[in-house]
Amino acid sequence: MDLFDVLEMIGGLCLFLFGMTLMGQALERRAGSSLRVLLGRLTTGKMIGFLTGLGVTAIIQSSSATTVMVVGFVNSGLLTLSQAINVIMGANVGTTVTAWLLSLAGIESGSFFVQLLKPTSFTPILALIGVVFYVFLKDSKKQDTGLILLGFATLMFGMDTMSGAVSGLKEIPAFRELFVMFTNPVLGVLAGAILTAVIQSSSASVGILQALAATGQVTYGAAIPIIMGQNIGTCITAIISAFGANKNANSAALVHLAFNVIGTIVWLSVYCIIKAVFAPALLDESASFMGIAVAHSIFNIACTFLLLPMSGMLEKLVMRIIPDAKKPEEIAELDERLFASPAVALSQCRSVAEDMASCAVGALKDALSCLRKYDPALADSIRKAEDKTDHYEDILGSYLVKLSTHRISDADSAEAAMMLKAIGDFERISDHAVNIVESAEEMLSKNIDFSAAAKSETELLAKALTEIVDLSYDAFTTGNIDAVGSVEPLEQVIDVLKEKIRSNHIIRLQNGECTIDMGFILSDLLTSFERTSDHCSNIAGGMIDLINHDMNIHEHLRYIKKNDENFKQQLEAYTKKYAI
Numbered sequence: 001m002d003l004f005d006v007l008e009m010i011g012g013l014c015l016f017l018f019g020m021t022l023m024g025q026a027l028e029r030r031a032g033s034s035l036r037v038l039l040g041r042l043t044t045g046k047m048i049g050f051l052t053g054l055g056v057t058a059i060i061q062s063s064s065a066t067t068v069m070v071v072g073f074v075n076s077g078l079l080t081l082s083q084a085i086n087v088i089m090g091a092n093v094g095t096t097v098t099a100w101l102l103s104l105a106g107i108e109s110g111s112f113f114v115q116l117l118k119p120t121s122f123t124p125i126l127a128l129i130g131v132v133f134y135v136f137l138k139d140s141k142k143q144d145t146g147l148i149l150l151g152f153a154t155l156m157f158g159m160d161t162m163s164g165a166v167s168g169l170k171e172i173p174a175f176r177e178l179f180v181m182f183t184n185p186v187l188g189v190l191a192g193a194i195l196t197a198v199i200q201s202s203s204a205s206v207g208i209l210q211a212l213a214a215t216g217q218v219t220y221g222a223a224i225p226i227i228m229g230q231n232i233g234t235c236i237t238a239i240i241s242a243f244g245a246n247k248n249a250n251s252a253a254l255v256h257l258a259f260n261v262i263g264t265i266v267w268l269s270v271y272c273i274i275k276a277v278f279a280p281a282l283l284d285e286s287a288s289f290m291g292i293a294v295a296h297s298i299f300n301i302a303c304t305f306l307l308l309p310m311s312g313m314l315e316k317l318v319m320r321i322i323p324d325a326k327k328p329e330e331i332a333e334l335d336e337r338l339f340a341s342p343a344v345a346l347s348q349c350r351s352v353a354e355d356m357a358s359c360a361v362g363a364l365k366d367a368l369s370c371l372r373k374y375d376p377a378l379a380d381s382i383r384k385a386e387d388k389t390d391h392y393e394d395i396l397g398s399y400l401v402k403l404s405t406h407r408i409s410d411a412d413s414a415e416a417a418m419m420l421k422a423i424g425d426f427e428r429i430s431d432h433a434v435n436i437v438e439s440a441e442e443m444l445s446k447n448i449d450f451s452a453a454a455k456s457e458t459e460l461l462a463k464a465l466t467e468i469v470d471l472s473y474d475a476f477t478t479g480n481i482d483a484v485g486s487v488e489p490l491e492q493v494i495d496v497l498k499e500k501i502r503s504n505h506i507i508r509l510q511n512g513e514c515t516i517d518m519g520f521i522l523s524d525l526l527t528s529f530e531r532t533s534d535h536c537s538n539i540a541g542g543m544i545d546l547i548n549h550d551m552n553i554h555e556h557l558r559y560i561k562k563n564d565e566n567f568k569q570q571l572e573a574y575t576k577k578y579a580i
Contacts, residue, residue: 005165005166006165008161008164008165009161009162009165009166011158011161012158012159012160012161012162012163012164012165012211013158013162013208014158015154015155015157015158015161016154016155016158016159016161016162016204016207016208017155017158017199017201017204018154018155018158019150019151019152019153019154019155019156019157019158020098020151020155020201020203020204020207021151022147022150022151022154023147023148023151023152023154023155024151025147025151025407026144026145026147026148026151027148029144029342029343029407029408029409030141030144030145030148046086046308046311047086048086049083049085049086049087049090050086050087050089050090050093050304050308051090052087052090053066053070053086053087053088053089053090053091053092053093053094054090054091054093054094055090055094056069056087056090056091056094057090057091057093057094057095057097058094058097063091063092063094063095063202063203063234064200064201064202064234064237064238066087066088066091066094067088067091067237067238067252067253067256068237068238068337069337069338069341069344070084070087070088070091070238070252071084071238071242071249071252071253071335071337072249072335072336072337072338072348073335073338073348074248074249074251074252075242075248075249075252075335075337079252081248081251081252081255081315081318081319082311082312082315084252084255085255085259085311085314085315086308086311088252088255088256088259089259089303089304089307089308089311090304092231092259092260092300092303092304093297093300093301093304095202095203095234095300096293096296096297096300096301098203098206098207099203099206099207099210099292099293099296099297100293100297101152102156102159102206102207102210102289102293103210103289103290103292103293123152123153123156123157124153126149126150126152126153127149127150127153127154129146129149130145130146130147130148130149130150130153131146131150132146133145133146133149134146134147134150140409140410141409144409155207159207159210159211162208162211163211163214166211166212166214166215167214167215182222182225182226183219183221183222183225183283184225185225185268185271185272185275186225187225188222188224188225188226188228188229189225189226189228189229189232189264189268190229191225191226191229192205192209192225192226192227192228192229192230192231192232192233193229193230193232193233194229194233195208195226195229195230195233196229196230196231196232196233196234196236197233197234197236198233200234200236200237201234202230202231202233202234205230205233205234206227206230206292206293206296209223209226209227209230209292210289210292210293213286213287213288213289213291213292214289216286217286218286218287219283219284219285219286219287220282220283220284220285220287220291220295221275221283221284222287223287223291223292223295224271224283224295224299225268225271227292227295227296227299228264228267228268228271228299229264231260231263231264231299231300231303232257232260232261232264234260235253235256235257235260238252238253238256238257239253239256239257247322249335250322251318251319251322254318254321254322255314255315255318258314258317258318259303259307259314260303262307262314263299263302263303263306263307264303266303266306267299267302267303267306334348334349334352334395334396334399335348336399336402339402339403339406342403342406342407342408342412343408343409343412345399345403346403346408346412346415346416349396349399349400349403349416349419350415350419352392352395352396353392353396353419353422353423353426353476354476354477355392356389356392356393356396356423356426356427357422357426357473357476357477358473358477359385359388359389359392359430360385360389360426360427360429360430360433361426361429361469361470361473362385363382363385363386363389363429363430363433363434364429364430364432364433364436364465364469364532365466365469366378366381366382366385366433367382367432367433367434367436367437367440368436368462368465368466370382370436370437370440371436371437371439371440371458371462371525372459372462374440374441374443374444379437379440379441382433382434382437383434383437385430385433386430386431386433386434389426389427389430390427390430392423392426392427393423393424393426393427396419396423397420397423397424400416400419400420401420403416404416414545414546415546418542418543418545418546421538421539421542422476422538422539422542425535425536425538425539426535426539428531428532428535429469429532429535429536432528432529432531432532432535435524435528436525436528439521439524439525439528442521443518443521446517448515448517448518448521449518450518450522451508451513451514451518453504453508453513454501454504454505454508454514454518454522457500457501457504457580458501458522458525460497460578460580461494461497461498461501461526461529461578462529463578464490464493464494464497464533464574464578465494465529465532465533467490468487468490468491468494468532468533468536469532469536471483471486471487471490471536471540472487472535472536472537472539472540475487475539475540475543476539476543479543479547481547483540484540484543484544484547485566485567485570486570487536487537487539487540488537488540488541488567489567489570489571489574490533490570490574491533491534491536491537492571492574493571493574493575493578494529494530494533494578495530495533496575497578497580498526498529498530500580501522501526501580502523502526504580505519505522
């Protein structure tokens with residue numbers, strides 16, 4: 001093996017790692033909505049959590065990425081530690097899929113049809129299809145499909161390049177002696193752990209081992225301990241990702257490490273006993289591509305079989321090492337670790353945005369109650385809710401902007417844009433809640449109150465405002481089409497109602513039935529009511545944009561006001577319902 005072989009191996013390794021990364025990222029984007037469905041089932045049970053971890057990892061081809069996502073969910077309070085354990089165990093089994101794909105490179109047969117299964121036979125065709133999809137088609141999903149095919153073709157080409165580059169090593173005695181040394185189980189485990197920790201991918205590490213196995217110098221006795229060590233080395237990614245996270249996230253990373261270390265110790269001990277007592281001839285045979293995939297799968301399944309029933313004990317062990325790990329967070333923070341899976345990160349944004357919406361709507365309703373009968377404790381809680389929505393807007397806005405810099409699907413990009421607009425509207429709704437409370441406090445401090453007529457009119461407007469706020473909240477959180485369509489006609493009625501109340505107030509003022517001070521307060525209240533309904537209209541409009549895949553909401557609203565019979569019917573119904 002000369003210098004050019006070394007350069008060829010480095011090039012093959014780079015192509016292999018790049019192809020694996022490219023394929024994994026494209027798979028994640030292409031399956032974004034499916035990932036949301038899978039991850040939404042994480043809380044339903046031990047076996048479902050395990051299967052979810054397995055499925056997600058099989059989709060994105062990286063147990064490290066899945067584990068980092070889990071750490072992010074735990075850090076944000078969206079997953080408990082016990083739920084995370086099951087997903088992590090599933091991820092360890094899911095990562096074996098890659099080794100089986102790579103084992104296709106080791107197919108040997110003179111049959112034409114069997115030869116067609118070799119990657120060198122079909123990857124050029126996949127690469128060609130991938131280029132056509134990526135270069136000539138404009139649909140983002142088709143482009144991601146093209147990148148999946150290109151990524152797979154690249155990693156298989158890199159695998160083939162590595163195998164060809166190292167083929168000369170079979171003639172070098174030193175290389176044979178190196179793998180004889182790795183038949184020492186402890187050294188083999190250390191070698192596998194170090195290699196995997198450096199490249200931060202057990203799938204890639206197994207692929208490199210399969211490429212070296214092409215020399216015929218890697219025995220099963222050397223390969224099995226290395227495979228065991230690879231499971232420990234892959235934990236480094238989750239451990240790094242947990243730096244700076246809360247105790248829950250650190251516990252999840254420690255669970256990943258503990259699971260793999262305990263599994264390795266137990267099965268390495270069993271392996272050593274079998275080796276010492278029975279000395280199987282298989283251990284001295286040269287490992288094949290398929291044999292390494294089989295060993296990798298058996299080891300990971302055996303670890304899961306051993307520890308899945310004892311997940312509760314594993315949780316208690318970690319809790320002893322990192323105490324107080326279950327301390328809840330007041331507000332679920334958004335975790336940038338989830339940028340590795342933009343579709344999942346957006347799903348987390350949606351969850352936090354719904355919490356923000358609930359907080360803002362609750363504050364507005366409390367403010368209306370405070371207007372009817374002032375309560376200092378309720379007023380204080382409204383101000384705290386307004387501070388909370390400010391915090392929500394800050395973290396959500398920053399997170400969504402950062403998320404938008406990553407490659408995300410068109411549908412996810414549209415949803416992110418809608419959310420960016422909506423969080424600003426919900427924050428302003430909470431601001432108007434505080435304004436309403438301040439008006440109530442001014443009335444209390446000046447010892448003035450509405451006239452009977454003004455009180456009746458204001459209460460009617462408050463009921464209309466409560467309804468439009470509920471409709472906009474329902475539209476945002478559930479996508480309810482009926483709620484979305486009902487907001488705009490009600491907003492039109494609130495505008496008319498506000499002007500009617502203002503006109504009536506001027507008449508009362510001229511007749512001496514109301515004071516100027518009360519008029520100023522009423523004017524402030526009417527402004528807060530009207531602007532709140534405007535923000536509700538904006539929220540519903542953003543949902544219309546999202547549903548219609550069109551950002552021209554004003555043009556759409558102009559059209560429905562003129563041509564939509566349902567709009568006209570609802571406008572008439574609300575006009576009667578809230579008539580003075």
